[in-house]
Amino acid sequence: MYDKNKIKLAIVDDHPMILEGLKSLLEKDTKFLVFSFTKGTAVIDFIQENKIDVVLLDIVLSDGNGLDFCKIIKQKAPQSIVIALSNQAERSIIFRFLENGGNGYILKNADSLEIIEGIEKALIGDLALSKEVQEIMLRTSVTDFELPRLTKREKQILQAIAKGNTSAEIAEQLFISLITVETHRRNLLQKFKAKNMMELVKIATENQLI
Amino acid sequence: MYDKNKIKLAIVDDHPMILEGLKSLLEKDTKFLVFSFTKGTAVIDFIQENKIDVVLLDIVLSDGNGLDFCKIIKQKAPQSIVIALSNQAERSIIFRFLENGGNGYILKNADSLEIIEGIEKALIGDLALSKEVQEIMLRTSVTDFELPRLTKREKQILQAIAKGNTSAEIAEQLFISLITVETHRRNLLQKFKAKNMMELVKIATENQLI
DNA sequence: TTGTTTCTAATGGTTTACCATGATTTTTTA
DNA sequence: TAAAAAATCATGGTAAACCATTAGAAACAA
Structure with missing residues (x-):
């Protein structure tokens, strides 16, 4: 069952x-030995006791998000390779994942070949990016503008507006x-150069700001 | 390879x-023989030439929706058993799928055991409903507010508003x-009993209506 | 402690969204 | 083909959102 030569996933x-x-x-x-987890916290517990070669990590999880878990895994087990395997195709998310130490990002619409190739690429030290992810990252478009950051109050108000x-x-x-709320609205619209709140909420949710 | 006794999925x-x-x-x-398709139209072509025992059908597909495909499959191959396998947990969608002749509905958060049990249940003529689906179906009208359906134009307009x-x-x-657009807005707000478009867009996106 | 940011509040005005109701034409479906 | 559903346009009004500018108080960091 246990084989030292197998790649532990x-x-x-x-x-x-x-x-x-x-x-x-x-x-x-047969060269892969696979462990599976439904919780991010569970895998973090596991890697501290057991050496794992590669972690395939979903971004949206019930007990937190993959961005944070990636960071934690890289702290506790820096030798482990972490690859995102997600439906999240947001440009900023991909970059934030890699910033947090991720070794690759593969979209769930990839096929198994792309996943296996990705794992092998990451194992030899390359970045494992699926085709579509590469395209998204290369998009040097209008959408690529530095996102303003929200203050505590602004976030609070924007969340309420979005509801x-x-x-x-x-x-x-x-x-x-009421006047204060409207002032915050105005500041938000200016910050984001948005035409109206609908547009702003779209941008904010797409980038997980709220 | 081909075995008459195998269940063709x-x-x-x-x-x-x-x-x-x-x-x-x-x-x-080993009792299952599996064919896989990424397009609804492809499986419809296939079942007309080949006898298939069970179809596992996703609701959200790139070339149409599973509700319609279920109806078509049941017309062209009434002996085939059709089971939805979807992330869509909307009560009304489940009922509409079964109305269209579906033999079962399993949510994608089910495990493989539930899926296999579901297939076996459906094969002996029972309804194949995963645990969570049963719960959703039994939910009484307090929590249950039936989601209105969007017309083509309404969907188009709502998507633009959401942008x-x-x-x-x-x-x-x-x-x-402009007047027509505003009329559609009003109809939408009434249909959804929403206070404003922000709320409506939230409901619609949460339920994957747009 | 002194800048800097954030939060708060105000005036006065424009634009857009929302409300109530009614009606014609086109498209879909039974 | 008749009935139903969807899409179109209209009047007249209220409420809410958006715009420009200013400014004091509170919180925070250098």
Whole structure:
């Protein structure tokens, strides 16, 4: 069962179906030994006790997000290779994942060949990026402008706006004047160079700012 | 290879990874013979030439939706069993799928055991419903507010609104009067009993309506 | 402690969104 | 083909969002 020469893989995804399917798929290649996890915290516990070569990590998890887990894994087990395996195709997310030490990013619409090739690339020290991810990263487009950062209050207000609350409602909830809420709205629109709140909320949610 | 006694399964999903994983998983059980498809139209062509026992059908597909494909499959091959295998947990979608002749509905957060049990249940004529699906179906009308359906035009307009377009811009884009756009807005708000468009867009995106 | 940012609040005005109601034409479906 | 559903346009009004500018108080960092 246990074989020192096998590549030890951990897969983290909160869909048991994907987890089992991927495990079954990867273990067809006998050089892989696969451990699977539905929680990010579980895999972090595991890697501290057991040496793992590669972690395939979903970005959206029930107990946190893959960006943070990647950072933690890299702190606790720097020798482990961490590859994102996600539906998240947002440009900024990909960059943030790699910034956090990730060794690759593969979209879930990739096929098994791309995944296996990605793992092998990462094992020899290359970045493992699926085709579509490379395209997204190369997009040098209009969308590529430095995202403003939100203050605590702005985030609070933007979250309320995104829920459908009106300025009056928000003022009441936060015990501040309607005028103040409207000032925050204006500042937000200027910061983001957005035409209206709908556009701003779209940008903010796409970039996980709220 | 071909064995008359094997249960012939078709899996339709637009993620190659899920497709391959599930195929690998199900074929561990040697009584299954699995064919996989990424397009709904492809599986419809296939079942007309080849007898298939069970179709596992995703609801969200690139070339249409599983609700319609289920209906078509049941017309062209009434003996085939059709089971939804989807992330869509919307109560109304589940009912509509079963209305269209579906023999079961399994959520993608189910594990492989639930899927195999579901297939076996459906083969003996029972409804194949995963645990969570049953819970959703039993939810009484308190939590259950039936999601309205969007017409083609409404969907188009709502998508534009969600992007941050104003009514005037949308009118221009679609070559219709500003008044018409505003009428659609009003109808949408009424349909969804929403206070404003921000709330409505939130509901619509959460339920993958747009 | 002194800048800097953030949060707060105000005036006054424009634009856009939302509300109520009604009606014609086109398209879909039974 | 008749009935139903969807898409179109209209009037007239209210509420909310957006725009420009200013400014004091509080929190925070150099």
